[in-house]
Amino acid sequence: MRPALLLWLLLLALPARAQLRVSPAATVQLRLLLALTEHYRIPGLQLVYTAPDGRTTTLSQGVQCRGEQPAVDDHTVFQAASLSKPVFAYLVLRLVDRGVLDLDAPLARYGLPHKHPQNQLVAARITARMVLRHTSGLPHWAEYADHVTRWQQNVLTLKYPPDSLxxxxxxxxxxxxxxxxxxxxxDLQQLAREEVFGPLGMADSSFGWDARFTGRLCAGHDSTGTPTLRRRFREPSAAFSLVSTATDYSRFVRALAQGTGLRPATHQLLLTAxxxxxRCGPPGSAGAHLGWGLGVGLQESSRGRALWHWGDNVDFRNFFLVFADTGESVVFLTNSENGLRAAPPILNLFLGPDEYWALQWLQER
Structure with a gap:
């Protein structure tokens, strides 16, 4: 079913008794968002839409944990999952701008002690640029069954020759x-406070558990809507441990699109595949319309170039897309395995019809 048609059918089916907690201008959008979360069994969602003129609409819907009372509001924190990666990439580019790190120097140059003898040889072939644009040749952890043990032992194993694909x-x-x-x-948390959270005013974001989030942290939910554990990440991870709000992350997305805090030349590198x-796929596939910059996906469509990324910690699934030329953007966070299923109608609702190749590619993977 086409996303636009689904939206209006859901709006007609939504009970009039639904509680709306926003201004009248956002009433229709919230009613549709409420219908979408009910349709896809998404217990809680935060969303921020930024218009080309800079005005923002912030919507919060649902509960932190199904079967419990606390509602999701603008200060509820979600696992951002892989939306952690663009934040870390931005942090790294800030260090590059100050000469702390060279994008094209072998990582072996920086003297990290290696617990396994093969690691120095692997690191000698990999650069920060390769890591940020996912051409390092290293595997993704889900690709081998003993990934936890291997990573704890600090064993680096190449899946492909570095910078080959x-x-x-x-x-x-x-x-x-x-x-x-x-x-x-x-550590990562200190670097993030200094390079990202502080400068951008992201007061509700952290790469590790913080006691100030007590009572504000969502539980995840599986595809049936059953709650999973409230995970509190003790060890910060650049790949997946960020917790944040849609409001905070929207600030970051706007900074990323505008190049705030980066040299112009570095910002252009971020925007260039x-x-x-x-290209992320063969001709004829959705991936043929996608590339990868330094830490973000890049999409070309009839409306121009957009930056995007998804987050997937299984029971938290999230997404952002921002048009580079206008700054128009949508950020949404969900506490559900079903979160990305709602992405096509959400983007249609707030950004209008377009070729959302990124979403098609995620479905093809």
Whole structure:
């Protein structure tokens, strides 16, 4: 069913007794959003839409945990999942601008002690640029059954020759995190506060558990709507441990699109797909319309270039898309395995019809 038709059918079916907690201008959007969350069994959702003129609409819907009372509001925190990666990439580019790190230097140059003898040889072939645009050749953790044990033992194993093709790798981000922490003498959380959260005013964001989030942290939910554990990440991970709000993350997305805090040349690198990352799929596939910049996906459509990324910690699924030329954007966070199923009608509702190749590609993967 076409997303636009689904939206209006859901609106007609929505009970008039639904509680609306926003201004009249956002009433229709919230009613449709409420219908979507009910249709897809999504217990809780936050969304921020930013118009081309900079005005924002913030909508919060549902509950932190099905069967419990606390409602989702604008300060409820969600697992951002892989939306962690663009934040870390931005942090790394800030360090590059100050000469702390070279995008094209072998990571072995930075003297990280290696617990396994093969790691130095692997690291000698990988650069920060390769990691950020997913051409490092390292596997993604889901690709081998003993990934937890292997990563705890700090064993780096190449799946492909470095810089030979695009291949998504959370392991690459985890390795670059170790390098950056070793190089700066600071952990990821401190670096994020100094380089991202503080400068951008992201007061409700953290790469690790913070007691101030007590009572505001969502539980995840499986595809049936059954609650899963409220995970509190003790060890910060550049690949998946960010917790945030849609309001905070929308601030970050706007900064990313505008190049706030980056040199113009560095910002252009972020927005440029080249080499093995120039396309994410063969001709005729949705991936043929996608590339990868330094930490973000890039989509070309009739409305121009857009930056995007998805988050998937299984029981938390999230998404953002921002048009580079206008700054128009949507960020949404969900506490549900079903979160991305609602993405097509959500983008149609707030951004209007377009070729959302990123969503098609996620379905093809």
């Amino acid at each position: 695009w291949h998504y790798s959370g392991e690459g981000y985890a390795y670059l995190q170790q390098v950056v922490e070793h190089l700066t003498g600071k 080249s080499g093995p990352a120039a």
